[in-house]
Amino acid sequence: MVTISDVTTVFDRLYPPELAESWDAVGLVCGDPSAGVRKVYFCVDVVAATVDEALEWGADLLVAHHPLLLRGVTAIPASTPKGRTLHRLIRAGAGLFVAHTNADSADPGVSDALAARFDLRDLRPLHPRPDAANLGIGRIGTLPEPLTAADLTALAARVLPATPGGVRLAGDPGRVVRTVAVSGGAGDSYLGDATGAGVDAFLTADLRHHPASEHAESGGPALLDAAHWATEQPWLAQAAAALVSSVGPATVETFVSDLVTDPWTRAVVPDHPREGAS
Missing domain, CATH: 3.40.1390.30 (NIF3 (NGG1p interacting factor 3)-like)
Known part of the structure; x- marks a missing residue:
């Protein structure tokens, strides 16, 4: 069986960590490297909605573009949004891997x-x-x-x-x-x-x-x-295909999320001239 370590080895070859900017946080965020992986879920943002989708699908590993923990922390209580997300992943036995600016430069x-x-x-x-x-x-x-x-x-x-x-x-x-x-x-x-x-x-x-x-x-x-999300979401399919090509289609199943995680939920364009316009 393919392990988390096998998957991270593939992605470290495709998106070398040394390509990441000095301020970035890439690589394995949580998960046992020796744990088996059958289902790999790809998303841009690790937020409640994508975690819901991933866990409902039965993902063993999430591969995200944006880091969940970009800045140093001293605690991850489940009373905070990021702490709650991380606790959910750990309880479900799902790993999280991030390829950010290293994937930008690759x-x-x-x-x-x-x-x-x-x-x-x-x-x-x-x-x-x-x-x-x-x-x-x-x-x-x-x-x-x-x-x-x-x-x-x-x-x-x-x-x-x-x-x-x-x-x-x-x-x-x-x-x-x-x-x-x-x-x-x-x-x-x-x-x-x-x-x-x-x-x-x-x-x-x-x-x-x-x-x-x-x-x-x-x-x-x-x-x-x-939109920020829209310019990065196309990469997910590329990364998923590269993983399958590396480990074989019979070993892992992939899910590329098209769930819109752009924070803006509506844009309104006025259908009348602004006041004072000619």
């Missing part, structure tokens, strides 16, 4: 899965690691056919998992886009990389008002702002 990694949704070609890192040219945060690629920024935004809304916030565009909707940079998760720290690379558009998440406004004023690439 090849293939989170942004490769995101780029695949747009069929981007000739991929290269947006923010390469100095020690390995093919590793790093984000990806830059070329669209199969040029699109306007408006059409690219509509495409993004179709090919990414749906969330209430949808996809926002900053820039000229009619701009012709041939080259696109993508970065799963929060990406406004890579605005300079996208501008420096000379791409036509940059799709990421969690773009803040002032950096986006200043970027637009400077004439940089068109910006597409999607």
